[in-house]
Amino acid sequence: MLKAFFLLLLAVVQVKMIYTGEILYYLAPQMLPFFYFSTFSFLFLSAYKAMLILLQNELQKNDPCECGCSEGHESVWGKPVMYALFTIPLALGFFMPPKLLDSALVEKKGIIYQQVAPRSADHDPDERKAAQDQTIDHEWWEDYEFESSKSDLPEEQQTLKDELGIWYEPDHYQQLTEALLEQEVIIVDDRGFLDIMLVISAYQDKFQGREVELSGFVYRDMAMSENELAVTRTAITCCLADASFYGILIRGDGLNVFPTDSWIKVRGIIDQDLVFDQNMLMINSIETQAIETPESPYVYPYLYRQYMP
């Protein structure tokens, strides 16, 4: 009886999340099919339980053991504790206002700044290919030699293709770079945020001095001066537990008027600077303005979803 009720409540919370769109504050879009599945299951199981209860009232004698599974071995406190525990997520789901992950959490988990890839003077195609295939993550520029992965790559693509049906276009980043360079002002939209930032830091020399426009929330760390801040986005793979934060250093006069955690849109010139011995991508602000929190504040590793089987 109680179980049917709790299952129904779980279904209602999940339907509420879907209906209001709040679910995107909790899960990455790629997890949504699973979320629909659990919502449907909760509805189905609660209906099933309710049906049993109704049937039982009619033919009580035929059903000696409605369910004896867990009753048998649990202590007197087992059940109340179980329902109390299930009440917590239900109460939070119904009453807790959704909130974006903020600077307080960035401080705990750490921020990943875009770093500029070390470049050789000339760009022979081989090296460029290796570089572009490495534009997947951010902190390994110094640690991994381009040569080492160059030889692995065709084989790896082949494996992915043969065994998992995953195929990625090796020229994707090349195309993205060219498309971006054609724009007068490079607009970093929310959907492509991670990829565009990667391309810009990987081919920083091509983008040097170009005008760019991007948005994010304000993060400041101890080492920053008054006219510096980091425009930050939260990247989610599955759920908030695996959130990581990507930031780009912004410099400009008057940046101190924007409170930490507020959302801003920055237009500025791409540049790089040596910070703590690391070559960091940065933007010299031309114009920075406060904006509303966007509809979809998180960013996702978009290419990954595209290549999932």
Place this chain on the structure above:
Amino acid sequence: MISTLNTSGMIFLSIIFESAPFILMGAFFSSLVLVFIPKEFFSKYLPKNPLLSIPPALLLSAVFPVCECAIIPVIRGLVRKGMPLCAGAVFLVAAPILNPIVLASSFYAFRFDLQVVALRFGLAAFVALAVGLLVYIFLDSRTSKNSFQTLPMSFDKEPVNKFFSLSSWKKIFDHSIDEFFTVGKFFILGAGIASLFQTMLSQQAIFNLSDSAFISPMIMMVMAYILSLCSTADAFVAASFAGTFPTMSIVAFLIFGPMLDIKNTAMLLGYFPVRFVMLFMAAVISVVYLSVVALQFLGF
């Protein structure tokens, strides 16, 4: 403070929403096992010596795409039906890592360093075998064969169920619901603790501790335990550590996390006798740590 708790609450709900479908599937599969696998199944088809059940267990765990939340109820169901404990331990260790979905996400996250991917899967298989062996030495070979069949569970006496019978499916749904609530309460507990750690504990400070070859894999294992990530997502988080940590520490993170973390410890404790859980955890921790450190000195 309120704001921090609000963040914890968000992460907590997020973990629950993400895992609920997989827990439901686990509960459903364990009910299928319970109802359709006859009691003599394992004693009939498995080798008499439990040790010989370890290799087939490893092969099977590579085939099934189950994650760490879903596997626990299924394994309990199987052990209850007479599967040797050491084979169960192999499943618990190997299944969350050795599966196609985790392979795909690891490939994607570590395309720049395939060594990590190879080590992740190779070492996971090795750890599974070693843990299975340890569980065999300390438990299977010592305890009487049927001690686990005293794990309480209903539907004890029924004969083999027919697939197309209403009563079988009624049992399956009833049992799935009960299983969901039983696993669910431990899961909620684990997810709650994990989400508090996520927001209260400074990972930055922990990372700054790492310097020596002995300490840094240990730190990554602690991180993996606390963060309680899903095995399909952890590769991306690990990739962001790549600049700061040596390769083998990253591998330690990637193999230890799916095997043990806060949320599945809570579930294990709720599901298996404390003695088994303690032995299992000790075996996993020491095998992972020692093999990682050993490989480090071999020059990986």
